[in-house]
Amino acid sequence: MQILVTGTTGNLGRSVIETLLKNIPAQNISAFVREEEKILELKAKGINVFRGDYDNVSTLESAMANVDTVLLISAGDQGNRLQQHRNIIDTAKKSGVKNIAYTSRAMKNRSTLAHQLMEEHFLTEDYIKASGLNYTIFRNTLYMDVLPLFVGKKVFETGIYQPAGDGKVAFALRKEMGEAMANVLSNEACENKTYKFTNNESYSFYDIAKALTTLSGKEVNYQPVDISAFQERMRPTGIPAAMLQKVIEFNTDIKNGQEDETTNDLENKLGRKPTTLKEGLKTLFGL
Template identity: 75%
Template sequence: MRILVTGATGNLGSSVIETLLKYLKPTEISALVRTVDDISQLESKKINVFKGNYDDVISLEKAMINVDSVLLISASDEGNRIKQHRNVIDSAKKVGVKNIAYTSRAMRNRETLAHQLMEEHFLTEDYIKSCGLNYVIFRNTLYMDVLPIFIGKHVFESGIFQPAGHGKVTYALRKEMGEAMANVLVKEGFKNKTYKFTNNEAYSFYDIATLLTELSGIKVNYTPVDKLTFQEKMRPTGIPESMLQKVIEFNTDIKNGQEDEITNNLEEKLGRKPTTLKDGLKILFGL
């Protein structure tokens, strides 16, 4: 296998490459990065590093020369993500790449999504399935790593305040999902399969509050609120209106059960149980 990993210096891409290096020679791994600083981060690993981005088709094609497989790590939701993803897929097909993998999202039902940007993942999946390349799709659950940002750095003073009701999420650590993805790519290849990487249990904000209380010794409460109350509380913080709307849509999908589906795919491909929410919170909050 000769594989190109896009978004290679992000937390997910770094985890994938770290695991790939256990199985492949550095010369069999290529990385697409956006800046010169990103290149320096990977040079010490002796892998092939290319500067480029999803909008620069020439750079994509150059990075894919002598590559048989591409892992497309999804672009951010700022900009024309669908076009960027299609640039990567089309370039792979043009250059002669045989296999493509994609990092999608583990949502329960695309037809009832509140956060419409999540539909872009499914549209990318559709395009991959129609392109003629062998594929594997990784539908990843919401990263446990985002919880310190999601619930705020003042959680131990103000508690958790979200419009998610009793909704639950199968949070898992990004590093473990990257490890599992690399295991699949090397050991199983591209067999036109879709995996849902979730934890073995789904957790509500009530669960998060209870565990933070237990771990810190400081009482943390979760207060579920309606969307209007949440907006009124958040606007004085200066959060951009577009970002505020995204947060509300995320929470609405959580409330509606979009993020609570449990599978054993992650455990199977890790070869061990994923890190629990309690252990993850202990790491993420330094408790």
């Protein structure tokens, strides 16, 4: 079995590679990377490394020669993400790859999404299913790792202000989702399954504030605000308008319950319970 992992220089890709190396021989792992400086580091582990990007079909073809399974780690939103995903899926089919896995998102209802970039994940899923390849879809919850960015560096002085209402998210650590994906890829046949990797519990920003208060000994409060008040509060920070809009859309989906579904899939594939919110925050904030 030869597994190609795309996007291996990102945090999720690195986690997948680390676990694959524990499960299968290094020579059975291939990595597709964009950054040249990462090539030697990966080659030193005994991994087959190919340099290229999702827009370059010829480099994708080289990377997929003699590959059985491709893990498509979703592209960033700077380019034409949907076309990039199609390039990988089309090349996999053309190259005789049997199986494809994809890192999607655990959103509850695609028809009511506020964050429309999330729809691209569902469209990629549709394209994979129509390709005829055997597939595994990993619908990952929102990374717990993003919470320091969401609440800000001065959270212990200012508290939490978000337009998320009482909405909850089944936050889980990115590293643990990468580990679970690698366990599936190296131990299971690709049988057209969809996994929802979430924590065992969902958490509101009230829960986050309470946990930070307990961990730090400093009172942290969460104040849900409306979108206009949030925009006014954020503008002086210099955040680009496009980024601010994305943050608002994320929060709107949270408020609308898009992110609160929980399953046992992550626990089952890790072989242990996922890291809880309190345990994760302790590490993420160095508390």
